[in-house]
Amino acid sequence: MQEPQLSDQGVFETALDALMALDPRLVPLVEVAGRPALRRRPPGFAGLAAVVVAQQLSVASARAIHGRVEALLGGAPTVERLLAATPEALRGAGLSAPKIRTLTGIARALADGVVDLDAVARLPADEAADILTRLPGVGLWTADIYLLFCLGRGDAFPQGDLALQVAMGEAFELPGRCTPQGLLAIAEDWRPLRGVAAHLLWAYYGARRARQGAPA
Known part of the structure; x- marks a missing residue:
């Protein structure tokens, strides 16, 4: 089986069926969470900027800040618009100082040709992630999320994601939160559909917390 290109919900639905056939242990997660929606963001700097904004934030907070950044820049972030904005204005939109440094550092690196995001899109996932981590402030989590969402x-799989670790621990009845290494080891059985499994685990995590009355 080749890694699917998750271009739309229909492709995702087919891949989800293939995943559950590959590992029937995941069927109960769908019974709890339902069939998750495909998460997509635009490729290029706009999508990467959205991923950076979302780091360590709830979905609601990230969406609100990203909306204010777009309002400030007059549209989706571009390298030129971001570099033209002052740190004070970006801070006023809700960005923290570290995220401002990361976004401006990425924008400058892209402007200088350190990384070509169009070329990255054509590379194998592991090689693409390695190149993305050359950008300022971009670690493996950010690289994997960009590969998956944008x-x-x-098959992109952010093993360092806390929600995935918690969801795996609960779904597989482990003693506690799954370690990143353990998560990666279990997910090896799901290649080349690990990104589809990540969507399912995120949905399961949210459904569990909604049932418990806690914010997802």
Whole structure:
């Protein structure tokens, strides 16, 4: 089986069926969470900027700040618009000082040709992630999320994601939160559909917390 390109919900639904056939242990997660919606963001700097904004924030907070950043810049973030904005204005939109440094550092690196995001999109996932981590402030989590959400890579898998670790621990009845290494080891059985499994685990995490009355 080849890694699917998660271009739309229909492709995702087919991949989800293939995943559950590959590992029937995941069927109960769908019974709890339902069939998750595909998460997509635009490729390029706009999508990468959205991923950076969302780091360590709730979905609601990230969406609110990103909306204010777009309002400030007059549209979706571009390298030129971001570099033209002052740190004070970006801070007023709700960005923290570290995220401002990361976004401006990425924008400058892209402007200088340190990384070509169009070229990255054509590379194998592991090589693409390695190149993305050359950008300022971009670690493996950010790289994997970009590959999954912005490029639709069906096997991208952010093992460092806390919600995935918690969801795996609960779904597989482990003693506690799954370690990143353990998460990666279990997910090996799901290649080349690990990104589809990540969507399901995120949905399961949210459904569990909604049932418990806690924010997802």
